[in-house]
Amino acid sequence: MFDVLVIGAGHAGCEAAAAAARRGARVGLVTFRSEDIGQMSCNPSIGGVGKGHLVRELDVFDGLMARAADRAVIHRRMLNRSKGPAVQGPRFQADRKLYRAAMAQLMAESGVEIIVAEATSMRTDGGRLTGLETSGGTLDCRALVIATGTFLDARIFVGEEIREGGRRGEQASVALGQQVREIGLAQGRLKTGTPPRLDGRTIDWSKLEPQPSDQDAWTMSALDDGCRIPQLACAVGRTNARTHEIISSNFDRSPLFAGAIEGRGPRYCPSIEDKVRRFADRDGHQIFLEPEGLDDHLVYPNGISTSLPADVQLDFVRSVEGLERVEIVRPGYAVEYEFVDPRRLRWTLEARDLEGLFLAGQINGTTGYEEAAAQGLAAGLNAAAHARDLEPVTFDRRTSYIGVMIDDLTLQGVSEPYRMMTARAEYRLALRADNATTRLGAAVLEAGCVSELRHMAITEHFERRSSQDWSSTGEGQADALYAPYVERQEREWAAVQRDTRVAIPPALDFASVPGISTEMAERLEAARPETLDQASRIRGVSPAALSALYVAASRRAA
Amino acid sequence: MSIDTIFALSSGRPPAAVSVIRVSGPLAHAAGLQLAGSLPAARQAALRTLRGEDGGILDDALVLRFDGPASSTGEDVVEVQCHGGRAVVDAILGALEQIAGLRGARPGEFTRRAFENGRIDLTEAEGLADLIEAETESQRKAALTLAEGGLRRQVEQWQERLLQLSARSEAAIDYADEDDVGIDPALISDCAALAADLSAWLERPRVEPLKDGVRVVVAGPPNAGKSSLINAIAGQERAIVTDIPGTTRDHIEVPLSLGGVPVLLTDTAGLRETEEPVERIGVERSQVLVQAADVLLWLGEPDQAPVHRRLIRLHPRADQSGRTAGPPDTLAVSAKTGLGLGTLLEQTAELARSVLPAEDAVALNRRQARHLAEARDAVAAVQTVDDFVLVAEQLRAARSAFDRLTGRAGVEDVLDALFGRFCLGK
Numbered sequence: 015m016f017d018v019l020v021i022g023a024g025h026a027g028c029e030a031a032a033a034a035a036r037r038g039a040r041v042g043l044v045t046f047r048s049e050d051i052g053q054m055s056c057n058p059s060i061g062g063v064g065k066g067h068l069v070r071e072l073d074v075f076d077g078l079m080a081r082a083a084d085r086a087v088i089h090r091r092m093l094n095r096s097k098g099p100a101v102q103g104p105r106f107q108a109d110r111k112l113y114r115a116a117m118a119q120l121m122a123e124s125g126v127e128i129i130v131a132e133a134t135s136m137r138t139d140g141g142r143l144t145g146l147e148t149s150g151g152t153l154d155c156r157a158l159v160i161a162t163g164t165f166l167d168a169r170i171f172v173g174e175e176i177r178e179g180g181r182r183g184e185q186a187s188v189a190l191g192q193q194v195r196e197i198g199l200a201q202g203r204l205k206t207g208t209p210p211r212l213d214g215r216t217i218d219w220s221k222l223e224p225q226p227s228d229q230d231a232w233t234m235s236a237l238d239d240g241c242r243i244p245q246l247a248c249a250v251g252r253t254n255a256r257t258h259e260i261i262s263s264n265f266d267r268s269p270l271f272a273g274a275i276e277g278r279g280p281r282y283c284p285s286i287e288d289k290v291r292r293f294a295d296r297d298g299h300q301i302f303l304e305p306e307g308l309d310d311h312l313v314y315p316n317g318i319s320t321s322l323p324a325d326v327q328l329d330f331v332r333s334v335e336g337l338e339r340v341e342i343v344r345p346g347y348a349v350e351y352e353f354v355d356p357r358r359l360r361w362t363l364e365a366r367d368l369e370g371l372f373l374a375g376q377i378n379g380t381t382g383y384e385e386a387a388a389q390g391l392a393a394g395l396n397a398a399a400h401a402r403d404l405e406p407v408t409f410d411r412r413t414s415y416i417g418v419m420i421d422d423l424t425l426q427g428v429s430e431p432y433r434m435m436t437a438r439a440e441y442r443l444a445l446r447a448d449n450a451t452t453r454l455g456a457a458v459l460e461a462g463c464v465s466e467l468r469h470m471a472i473t474e475h476f477e478r479r480s481s482q483d484w485s486s487t488g489e490g491q492a493d494a495l496y497a498p499y500v501e502r503q504e505r506e507w508a509a510v511q512r513d514t515r516v517a518i519p520p521a522l523d524f525a526s527v528p529g530i531s532t533e534m535a536e537r538l539e540a541a542r543p544e545t546l547d548q549a550s551r552i553r554g555v556s557p558a559a560l561s562a563l564y565v566a567a568s569r570r571a572a
Numbered sequence: 573m574s575i576d577t578i579f580a581l582s583s584g585r586p587p588a589a590v591s592v593i594r595v596s597g598p599l600a601h602a603a604g605l606q607l608a609g610s611l612p613a614a615r616q617a618a619l620r621t622l623r624g625e626d627g628g629i630l631d632d633a634l635v636l637r638f639d640g641p642a643s644s645t646g647e648d649v650v651e652v653q654c655h656g657g658r659a660v661v662d663a664i665l666g667a668l669e670q671i672a673g674l675r676g677a678r679p680g681e682f683t684r685r686a687f688e689n690g691r692i693d694l695t696e697a698e699g700l701a702d703l704i705e706a707e708t709e710s711q712r713k714a715a716l717t718l719a720e721g722g723l724r725r726q727v728e729q730w731q732e733r734l735l736q737l738s739a740r741s742e743a744a745i746d747y748a749d750e751d752d753v754g755i756d757p758a759l760i761s762d763c764a765a766l767a768a769d770l771s772a773w774l775e776r777p778r779v780e781p782l783k784d785g786v787r788v789v790v791a792g793p794p795n796a797g798k799s800s801l802i803n804a805i806a807g808q809e810r811a812i813v814t815d816i817p818g819t820t821r822d823h824i825e826v827p828l829s830l831g832g833v834p835v836l837l838t839d840t841a842g843l844r845e846t847e848e849p850v851e852r853i854g855v856e857r858s859q860v861l862v863q864a865a866d867v868l869l870w871l872g873e874p875d876q877a878p879v880h881r882r883l884i885r886l887h888p889r890a891d892q893s894g895r896t897a898g899p900p901d902t903l904a905v906s907a908k909t910g911l912g913l914g915t916l917l918e919q920t921a922e923l924a925r926s927v928l929p930a931e932d933a934v935a936l937n938r939r940q941a942r943h944l945a946e947a948r949d950a951v952a953a954v955q956t957v958d959d960f961v962l963v964a965e966q967l968r969a970a971r972s973a974f975d976r977l978t979g980r981a982g983v984e985d986v987l988d989a990l991f992g993r994f995c996l997g998k
Contacts, residue, residue, distance in 0.1 A: 063746055094745065098961035101745045437742040440972075443965055499965055506972060561979060562689065 016042045016155040017401035018394070019146050020126075021133040021190070023051045025383045026375025026390035027161035028117060029077050032124040033394030034159075036076060036463040039401055041126045042155070044133050044148060051128075052082065052117025054383065055163075056208055057314050058110050058306045061234065063093050063103030064434035065384040067415045070104070070450040072388050073235045074472070075395070076464040078120045079387045080235035086112035088246045088308060090228040099492035100443045101436050104234060107248065109307035129153070133162075134189045136371070143370035156370060156401035159393045160194070163376040163386070164206065164351035167191040171269040171348040173323025191352060197368055201355035204431050205275050206381055207285050207319035207348040210327045213341040214305060214313040221336035222249035222303065236451055236471060244308065251301040251334050253286070253318070260330040261290045261322070268322050275321070275350050278430045285348070286318040286330075301334065312343060321348030353379040356423035357541050362396035362406050363389060363420065366542070372397045379428035380419070388416045389423075395463060407461045412441045412507050413453045425541050425548055441503050443496040448489050451475045516546035518567050527566040534559040575647070577603065578685075579668045580677035581661060588656030593664055595652075596645045596682060599673045604637065604650030606671060607664070611650065614639045622652065624667045631660045645682055646689025723940065724978070726773075731974050733766055734951070734967060741964040759963070763954040770948035777929040778936055781866060785827055785836035786924040791862050791878070792871030797888040800907035801871070802826060802839045805917065830921040833928065838865075866927045867920060874899050882923045884916070940977055947973035 017039035020031040028051060031043040045051070060083040061069050073080035089107035121128070131150035136143060136158065145154040170177045194200055227245040265271045268287050284292070289299055302316040320327060324345040331337050356378040358366055363378075365371040374393035375386035395407040409417030418439045423432060436442050445453065455472040458464055464472075484490040520542075524535040534555055543549040546567060550560055577597030583590070595603050604611050607630075612618035614637050622630040633654035643649040654660055668674055740756045781787070790798045806826045824839040840858035862868060862878050870877040874885045887898025891906035898904040903919070905912035929935035936944060950970035954963050 097745060098959040101961050435742075435746040437738075437746055437964070440968060443961070499962065502969065 016040050016153060018042075018157045018159065018397045019044060019153055019155040020159040020161060020394070020397075021045075021146070022161035022163060022375070023048070023121075023128075024053070024055070024161060024163050024375065024386065025079065026163070026386040026393070027159070028052065028121055029072065029079065029387045029390030030159045030161055030372075030374050030394035030397065031126040032078055032121065033075065033391045033463060034157075034398035034401075035124045035126050036465075037395060037398035037402065037404060037461070039398040041398075042129050042153060043121075043126050044129045044131055044146065044153075046130070046132060048128055048130055049114075051121055052114040054108065054110055054113060056206075056383075057316055058113070058304060059105060059107050059316075060113075060383060061103060061105040062384075063101060063105075064415065064436045064438070065382055066093070066104035066234075067436070067445060067447045067450070068384040068388045068419070068434055069234055070236075070447045071414050071416050071454055072384075072391050073237075074450050074454045074458050074468075075391055075461070076458075076468050077387060077391050078117060078124075079384070080233075081237065081239070082113055082116035082120060083108055083234045084239065085116040085241045086110075086243075087234070088227075088243065088305065089248055090232065090245065091225075092228055092232070098443075098495070099448060099488070100446050100496065102447060103436075104232070104447055106234060107246070107304050109243070110310065111307055112243070135193050136190075136368075138368060141367070141369055143368055157372060157397035158370060159372040159374055159390075159397050160190075160377060161373070161375045161386070161390055161393070162190070164349050168349055168351040171275060171321045171350065172345055173267055173269070173321065173326070175323075176269070194354065195352075197365075199354045199358055199365065199367075199373075200352055201379070201427070202353065203350055204278055204353050204379060204428075205348055205350040206431060207321055208346050209286075209315045209318045209320060210324075210331060210342045210346040211306075211344045212303070212313040212315055212331070212337070213343050214311045216339050216341045217249075217303065217313060218336045218338065219249055222251050224249050225302070236475075237467060246305050246308070248305065249303045249336075251303060251315075251336050252298045253301065253330075253334055254298050256333040257298075257330045258290045260326065260333060261287055264322055264326045265291065267326060268320075269348060270321060275348060286320050287322060318346070319348075320346040322346075351376075353377055353428070355379075355427055355540075357425065357427040359424050361408050361420060361424060362399070363393040363424075364396060364400065370397075370400055372400075376431075378423055379432055380423070381431035381433050385419060385432065385434055388419060392416060392420060395461060405461075407457070407463075411439070412444070412503075413457075414450075415439060415445055418445075421548075421551075425543065425551060426553055427540065441507070444500050444503065446489075446492060448492060452479065452489070511547075513547035513550060514545045516564060516567050518543055518545060518549065518563065520544070522566065524563075527562055530559050530562050538563070577674045578677035578681055579603070579665070579674055580682070581665065582651075582682070583656075587658055590653055591656040591661045593652045593654065593661070593668070594682065595650045595668065595674070596643070596647045596677075596685060597674075598648065599671070600648040600650045601637065603668060603671050603674055604635065604652075607652070607667060608633075608635045611635065611637045613637070614642075617653075622654070622664060622667070624663065625670050630663045630667060631655055633664075641689065645685040647685060723936070727974060727978055730766070730770070730947075731971070734947075734971055734974065737763055737766065737951075738964065738967045738971065741960060741967055744960055745964060760954060763951050763963075763967070767948055767952040767954075770944060770951065773936070774941060774945055774948060776935065777927055778938070778941060780938060781924075781927045782834065782929065782935065785834040786866045786927050787838060787861075787864060788835050788867045788869065788920055788924060789838045789840060789861050789865035790869045790871065791840050791858060791865075792886075792888075793876075796871040797907060798839055798871055799824075801869075801886075801888060801905065802837055804907035804910065804913060805837060830917055830924060833921050833924045835920070835924055867923045869916075869920070874902055882926070884919055884923070886916070943973050943977035946970075947977070 018034040018041045020027050020041065021044045023043055023045035027043060031041045035041045060079065069080050069083070083106050086108040087106045088109050091105050093103040093105050094101045129148070129150065131148035133146055133148050135147045137145035137147060137152070143158050145152055146158055225248040227247060231242055265287065269275050270285065270287060286299065300317055304314045304316055306312040306314055327345050328342050331340055331342065354373055354377050359373060360366055363372050363374055365373065372393040374389040378389060380386060380389065392407070392409060398404065399406045409420055411417045411421050415434060419434055422438060439445050451472055452475065455475060459469065459472060478484060485494060524530055524538040525532065537552055537554055538549065541552050543552060546560070546564055549555060549563055575597055577595060577599035579593065579595040581591060582594045583592040601611060607622050608620035612635060617634050617636045620633060620635045622633050624630055631654045633652050636651040638649040640647040652664065654664055669676070737759065740759050744756065790802055792798055806828065826837040828835045828837055838861055840861050865880065867882045868878065868880040869884050869886055871886050871888050877883060877885055885902040887902040887904040889895050889906060890898065890904035890911050891909045903912055903916060905916055947970040950966045950973060954966045957963055957966065
């Protein structure tokens with residue numbers, strides 16, 4: 015009998031399994047192939063603005079991502095250096111192989127059992143999850159975390175060519191997808207894409223603008239293990255009129271425009287064909303050429319994800335200065351996949367309708383390694399809590415980006431792939447990448463999910479905070495800079511807390527509340543807010559509807 | 573949860589040409605049927621003979637039927653437009669009282685139901701509350717503008733502008749790793765423009781003078797004839813008048829309508845240095861009242877008058893020998909003979925009118941103005957910060973102030989504030 019089983023060994027699955035194990039659970043990780051552990055399926059980078067904040071928060075809980083990244087980093091950039099410390103985002107380029115090796119090692123140390131099999135279906139008993147059927151037999155468990163990414167009924171598009179499968183060369187979990195649909199979790203389809211991979215030896219680097227790594231060797235994790243490897247430069251190229259002409263003359267061969275792809279892609283990370291069509295007046299778009307590793311000639315051209323046919327890809331890439339003689343090692347492609355409506359999940363990422371089932375990662379409609387990993391942490395901690403009767407670990411909007419993300423997902427749902435941005439956090443000035451330990455340290459110690467080393471680091475951090483020279487540290491200075499604003503935000507938070515106390519009865523039929531229109535009732539029903547504060551944050555819910563809800567909730571309480 | 577069916581006389585006090593009686597709630601249609609025999613189709617009017625329980629004819633009246641939720645309260649509603657005689661109205665209200673399950677509406681209850689049923693939003697509810705309280709024509713028009721959503725539409729416009737500004741500032745932060753989005757040089761000046769627009773609105777006349785009356789304060793040294801003047805204007809012996817200086821120790825307020833302008837005429841204790849403790853308190857209060865006056869009538873020496881934007885210098889007791897002509901820039905008046913009082917009332921009304929919001933303009937009340945000022949301050953402060961993150965933060969703070977204005981945030985606070993008004997005797 016496992017306490018917790020996790021399906022999927024991607025960023026969400028690994029963090030979920032390791033987090034559950036750190037809370038003392040017996041954990042099994044079910045994956046098609048053990049080589050998948052720590053695989054970066056898209057670009058070889060970790061962090062960024064908002065995303066880097068998530069990684070730092072994950073790290074305080076002894077998550078794996080920051081430590082693995084520190085062992086694999088080949089290029090560092092602190093984004094937004096010229097803006098305030100609240101929005102500075104640590105971003106790494108990682109060596110793919112080193113990252114996978116680091117992750118594999120961390121997983122091996124975690125005590126999680128790796129089970130190589132295909133998960134075929136869930137076993138349930140009276141609304142509770144009891145086990146998992148796999149190609150290798152039945153496994154009993156108290157809690158299950160599904161972290162299968164894009165693998166639920168995924169289809170790959172390269173031009174007119176369509177294949178089943180999530181990542182290149184892998185199967186899709188068709189059977190499991192069917193079951194998820196049967197219990198009513200599935201919401202719709204989303205799409206994501208990747209650019210072609212280039213052979214770096216065929217790039218004329220001298221014609222491109224180099225982008226050096228940061229001088230100082232800062233780390234992603236608060237626990238610096240001293241590992242330092244050589245740093246590489248990236249380079250910046252640019253598309254031009256000729257590139258755009260090639261792309262637009264082949265619009266009819268793009269599955270995006272030919273109607274083959276119905277899923278919605280991220281507005282903020284569009285494919286190059288999207289960019290060319292939507293911003294026709296632009297004369298060029300940047301391409302960041304990111305090396306994939308120290309001993310790897312593959313280069314990831316960030317900014318030109320595409321699902322155009324392979325011959326068109328080669329054509330347009332070669333129109334870029336510096337890439338005239340470039341060879342494509344693997345063409346780019348689009349993936350369309352099914353996702354779960356995260357509004358059907360609780361704050362703990364447990365499915366409302368099936369006790370013991372947790373979902374984490376891209377399956378919940380998010381995009382990005384960091385978003386996936388952070389959900390994996392929340393799901394893993396809480397799956398262990400469910401299995402071993404421990405206190406759940408919840409995150410709130412005032413103290414973490416993880417809280418912002420989970421609140422957004424479970425309350426608002428998604429209509430396009432969800433990516434973390436600092437604009438999503440109303441308490442942004444307090445949620446800095448440099449103060450994650452301060453914000454979350456106490457919660458971490460309470461959750462009892464970290465090593466002795468981390469425990470000490472957190473305690474020491476709090477001691478340093480109360481010392482004389484704290485105000486001269488970077489974190490201390492940032493605290494002082496934002497103090498008046500953070501104070502104002504705390505007053506706002508206090509006001510929000512008052513609305514938090516107005517509980518909405520779980521059984522309330524929104525449609526029966528006088529004054530709530532059918533449309534409002536549908537929005538509320540989908541999100542099932544537990545408090546007036548949550549209801550007030552659901553998009554499109556009008557002040558009049560809120561007032562009506564308030565009156566209805568107060569009457570029930572009276 | 574059973575909802576009472578309520579009824580009330582919705583128009584002014586009889587006698588009147590026509591009176592309107594409304595019934596709202598689940599039994600409204602049944603009550604209407606009982607009274608009128610049959611009801612017209614929804615949203616149509618029909619002439620019916622109203623009969624009491626004993627079959628006796630009460631009146632011939634126009635009867636309208638509304639089906640919830642498409643009614644003013646969101647419930648089933650029957651409206652009766654009857655003859656406006658006292659006896660007729662009393663008889664119909666009496667007949668409704670007899671019907672089981674019906675009760676007289678409490679003050680503000682129709683509005684409250686409309687609000688609870690989501691028929692109106694907070695700013696509109698405030699407008700309706702004002703409408704109920706409106707006593708003069710200009711009060712009624714201002715309230716009507718608010719009730720019809722005039723403020724809501726304006727606020728939506730501001731929110732949209734603010735949202736665009738926020739989006740521009742956020743783009744520069746979250747797309748830092750892309751060259752596509754740079755810092756927008758026009759952003760700061762666009763913020764200044766919005767702040768200026770909000771400031772202009774805050775400068776506009778407010779609702780309060782309309783509702784509470786324009787504060788016309790009469791001030792001057794002790795025994796200058798302030799109380800006599802007020803009595804003469806009010807046409808009744810409201811203030812105590814004696815020859816002993818310092819008689820008016822607390823202020824006396826007389827609500828008046830001057831040429832359709834609601835005015836609160838306020839008498840004050842004489843302004844002088846005094847050791848007498850009770851009188852001193854009165855003097856201090858007077859100074860506060862003078863500060864807060866919308867219009868100030870000064871009865872002392874012209875050069876002693878406090879600085880005030882709307883000031884009329886008076887030369888009182890112009891009937892007494894030797895006082896017939898006042899110094900320049902003063903208006904000679906006599907409480908005894910009525911000399912100059914007509915001119916005084918005209919000038920006062922004119923100054924008072926300038927304090928009032930224009931008819932059919934949207935005017936803010938104190939609560940709304942407070943949140944609007946918060947939003948304005950936040951947007952204005954954009955000019956003083958040099959960090960882009962703080963620009964975004966100021967804009968976010970302004971958005972949250974607007975949420976408080978519309979009732980989107982701090983729902984409980986806003987509702988408490990609003991319904992507090994209904995409970996206070998209205």
